[in-house]
Amino acid sequence: MENANNVTCLTLEGHVELQKYRYTYFMITFTVCVLIVCCNSVVIAVIYTNNHLHEPMYIFIAALLCNALFGATALYPKLLIDLLSERQVTYYHTCLLQAFCIYIYAAAEFTLLSAMAYDRYVSICKPLQYSTLLKIYTLKKLLFVCWFLPCSENSVGIILTSRLPLCKFTLNRIYCENYSVIKLSCGDTSVNNLYGLFVFSVAMFSAAIFIIYSYIRILAVCLRNSKDFRRKALQTCLPFHFHYFFIEFLIIPPLFNPIIYGLKMHEILKRIQMLFSWKNGTRVFFLNFSVQ
Template sequence: MISLRANVRLRINSTQVSYLTLSAYFDYGDLKYLFFMMVMSLYMLIVCANVFLIVVICMNRSLHEPMYLFLCSLFVNELYGSTGLFPFLLVQILSDIHTVSASFCFLQIFCLYSYGSVEFTNLAIMSYDRYLSICCPLQYNTHMTSNKVAMLIAVTWFYSFLIVVVTTSLSSSLQLCGNIIEKLVCTNYAIVKLACSDTRVNNIYGLTVTLLTVFGPVILIFYTYMRILKVCFSGSQQTRQKAISTCTPHLVSLLNFCLGACFQIIMARFDVKIAPSMLNMFLSLYYLIFQPLVNPVMYGLKMSKIRTLCKNLVISKGLSILL
């Protein structure tokens, strides 16, 4: 009888969780205004850089090629992921009470996780595009048609949104026995750890999605770059230069994202504290903060066609303002 009452009380308490507390924040004092300005500046820089490159690609018909259209999709995703993170951080930095509603928490989980899935899938498709361009140049236009490019971009976004909708739906149906998350943002695993109901379905689905979303693209990327390296070693100097100029930004972006995602997964899953608390918080958000900044910088500086068009656009706009 006592255990039955305890179970009933537990169920009642679990259904009353309408807000969640983010305990990783602490009182910054007057430094919070400095942090606010730093985060705001970084957010504005990310928005300006990505919007600028999206406009450059959309306005120039010479950039309406598969590689640049995939880049445009990547830049749109950077804006999407940054918008799911930075405004929330800015509010929390200035706030004295670090609580969010449960519904907003699940919305943030959807935004950040779908951003990560789109990012990884988009990078895998870009590696496939580079493989076709370098290893099969004569058949490239046949294989990578405009319809196929549109289909690949649509599938990337639809697939990512679909799997994350299922993830958030499974987590939102859990009965929670607490409301304190030791994070700066809402994460799905942190919510699952608060559950007092059965989480086997969540764990099995999470493992399956991880295998499909991570290992599938990794195998594709590894295969394509092995083929690209083989062609580079056996090809002409022109082929090697083309491969280096187009693949270097992609590899830097891929390694940066994988490094940040690994930090986040290790620190979330295993509660690893590898550094002081401030640095741990920074590392947990590294892939969300710096990936949207690294991509436009790398592609804007390393890809000569984009760099030239950006220069021409800035110079023409500057002259029109002066005149």
């Protein structure tokens, strides 16, 4: 570890009183991880196996849940290993890979939500053109762009970070992320900082503006139509973003997505009920979900 070229390991020091609460942390984290995998997988399987749900709205939901599984895979396995290890260390290049995957997950959330906002905008504001504007070929292109852009943006960021010389080897984090790795460098990080600001401004901020604009247009159309139209339109929109922004970034993102979409989207909920229902004589027992 005399110089940056020979450094192979970084130490993660973001854990609080790990020796005292090691197994408590592990059990909580493991439970959350299992719930994330199970809940997301159930909704994805329901959408995949029901041809009736092979529509853009539900395909975007499945894509968002797949992205959640990707993000959870990037974070939880290494975190669980660290919780049971005496030393919380990671290889430098493994750290960059984890940061790359986590940033792709975060950026793809925004691009997928933008695509979902466009889907709802066309469905509600231009219903007669919906089948034309969102053909299966267009849907595939949108999904490709939703992951291609984050991969491209973050590839440049990680390459810029990997070229920096290291002079510190301790991360005050429980996982790797690009900005924290940059702070370990003793070189000039101005290019990295400018690029990070550019990506945030252009990619994240523009996606948020597009989502807000789309829903302003949707609300304007709803206000000009009947109460029944507003109810049906908002019922399909609320699970997509309003619940998302209040819950998604404040608690546990991959865990609440399947709950929000599974319980709020009537067609998905109905098929989940069928999946977990069973017959006992002449009685049929369903999971006690409330359908609104």
